Amino acid sequence: MLFLCNILLTGVPGTGKTTIGKRLSKRLKLPFFKLGDIALKKRFVKYFDEYHQSWIIDIDALKEYINSFLSRSTKCFLIECFYCDIIEPHHVSKIIVLRTHPLILLERLKKRNWPEHKINENILAEALGSITYDMLSFFQKEKIFEIDTSQCRIDECVTLAYKIITSNEKKFLDSYNAGRIDWLSDERVLFLIEKI
Numbered sequence: 001m002l003f004l005c006n007i008l009l010t011g012v013p014g015t016g017k018t019t020i021g022k023r024l025s026k027r028l029k030l031p032f033f034k035l036g037d038i039a040l041k042k043r044f045v046k047y048f049d050e051y052h053q054s055w056i057i058d059i060d061a062l063k064e065y066i067n068s069f070l071s072r073s074t075k076c077f078l079i080e081c082f083y084c085d086i087i088e089p090h091h092v093s094k095i096i097v098l099r100t101h102p103l104i105l106l107e108r109l110k111k112r113n114w115p116e117h118k119i120n121e122n123i124l125a126e127a128l129g130s131i132t133y134d135m136l137s138f139f140q141k142e143k144i145f146e147i148d149t150s151q152c153r154i155d156e157c158v159t160l161a162y163k164i165i166t167s168n169e170k171k172f173l174d175s176y177n178a179g180r181i182d183w184l185s186d187e188r189v190l191f192l193i194e195k196i
C-alpha cells in the first residue's frame with residue numbers, strides 16, 4: 001500500500017470499539033477486523049494469564065505479521081486494536097481513541113463477568129488517559145482524535161467518528177484532537193480512583 005489509508009479504533013475495554021466499529025465500517029465501506037482476533041486466529045499468543053483472564057499476546061510475532069499484511073494489502077481497513085502502537089505509522093491515516101467517563105465505564109464493565117481487579121485496572125487506565133498517552137508517544141498528534149462516548153448515543157458516536165475520518169476541515173478536526181479530555185479534573189473521578 002503506497003498511500004495512507006487504514007483507520008485505527010482504540011480505547012480501553014468497554015469504551016465501544018466493537019459496537020461502534022461494526023457500524024462505522026458499514027458507513028465507511030471499509031472492512032473491519034480486531035487485531036486481537038488475528039492474534040488468536042494465528043496463535044500469536046504466549047500463554048493464558050489466569051489473573052487477568054486473558055491471553056498474553058506474542059507482540060513481536062503479531063507486529064511482524066500485521067505490518068507485512070498491511071504492506072501487501074491493496075485494501076484499506078478499519079482496525080480495532082488495543083496494542084495499536086505495533087502498527088507502523090506509515091500504514092495509518094487516522095486514529096480514533098474512544099473515551100468514556102470512568103463512572104459510566106464502571107457501569108459498562110460491571111456487566112462483564114470480570115474479576116474486580118481487572119475492572120479496576122481498566123478504570124484507572126481510562127481515568128489517567130493511558131491509551132491516548134501511548135498513542136501520542138507513537139503517532140503524530142495531528143492523526144489522533146478522541147471521542148467521548150459518554151456524551152453521544154451509539155449512532156451519534158458513529159456519525160461523529162465518520163465525520164472525523166472523512167473530514168479535512170482543520171477547525172472541526174482541531175476540536176477533537178487528542179489531549180482535550182481530562183477526567184482527573186472531575187472530583188468524582190478522583191474519589192473513585194482513591195477507592196480502587
Ligand SMILES: Nc1ncnc2c1ncn2[C@@H]1O[C@H](COP(=O)(O)OP(=O)(O)O)[C@@H](O)[C@H]1O
Pocket residue numbers: 011012013014015016017018019020108149150152153154157
Ligand atoms: N455511546 C456509546 N458508545 C459505545 N458503546 C456504548 C455507548 N453507550 C453504551 N454503550 C455500550 O457499551 C458497551 C461497549 O462494549 P464494546 O463495544 O464491546 O466495547 P469494546 O470493544 O471497546 O470493549 C456495549 O454494550 C454498548 O452497547
Ligand SMILES: [Mg+2]
Pocket residue numbers: 017018019080
Ligand atoms: Mg471489542
